[in-house]
Amino acid sequence: MRLFVALQLPDTAIQSITRIQDKLKGEIGADRWQPLANLHLTLHFLGDVEDSLIPLICKDMDLVSSIIEPFTLVLGSFGAFPRAEKPRVLWLGLNGQRKVLSQLHLLLGKRFDLHEGLHYDRRPYHPHITLARGPHVPVLPLLEWDERLLEMPPARWQAREVHLFRSELRPEGAVHTVIHTSRFQKLLDS
Template identity: 55%
Template sequence: MRLFIAFTVPQNVITCVNQAQEQVKQVLRADRWQPTKNLHITLHFLGEIDEGLLPEIIRDMEMVCSIIKPFTLSLGRFGVFPEKGNPRVLWIGLKGNQEVMQQLHLLLGKRLERHQEIMIDKRSYHPHITLARGPETKEQASLPLADWSHRFLPEYHPSWKVEEIILFRSELLPTGAVHTPLHTSKLGDTTNL
């Protein structure tokens, strides 16, 4: 099973991201645009995992969520990976309670890396919402990210409260990725320990 742990964004934020994405499409071409039905913020990509490990992963999620309280986020600015050279991913970053989100990412990673089958990404965590893969400006110039953040994102950035994390199965089909939720853990919930 190809798995990842993430949290989703509410409809008003999806609408805002979709509007920004549609405007960027007017000035940018890309190998692949992220469909709005798949918008999420990844905490950890687990890769191909044996189904027998699911109970342990769920236990890890429950344990970490029991000590992390819900927190608030809002949309940030446009960015790319990598920051230098040819960009491979165009995204919108996040503002808000970054400290709690980083703590959630770190603690969950510490729990998950105890399993030999799971390889945790050790790079610095930059939470984001992916918009496109293989972005390339029509003018072949560098991406004017600061200008896009000013022009294509609303002055008022919608905020939302993150209250749960979700374990997803990702199936790569010819029509695109299908993400199926397998388990949801509530932040601040100690009833499942």
């Protein structure tokens, strides 16, 4: 089963991204715009996973989530992979409590490392929300778009849970389905 671990985005963020994406579509073409139903913030792409590992992944998510407090995220600036010159992916970054987001990513990775046969993307983590793949321009004017297209104030929300998604590749595009949810439950010191 093809899996990834991610945060879902609230409606306010999706609505903001929709407006931004619509403006961009009027300015550039792309091989594929990210469907709004698939917008999310990936923590770990796990790829094809044996069914026997899924309960262990869910336990790992529950364990890590039990020591994470809900945290605030804010839509950030435009970015591109590998870079603005010759871009393959156009994305929006994040601001807010990024240290907590990075801690969540790190702790999940440490737990996943314990399972033989579980392979995940170990590249450095750059939290982002993919807007488009294969933009049809040689150089993206990221700074100019930051000033002109980003909404002020930017969408802000509390991340309260993390999800394990199944990703099914279909001719019409990927379909993502939540198969497990872990709530952030760290108790505040009394």
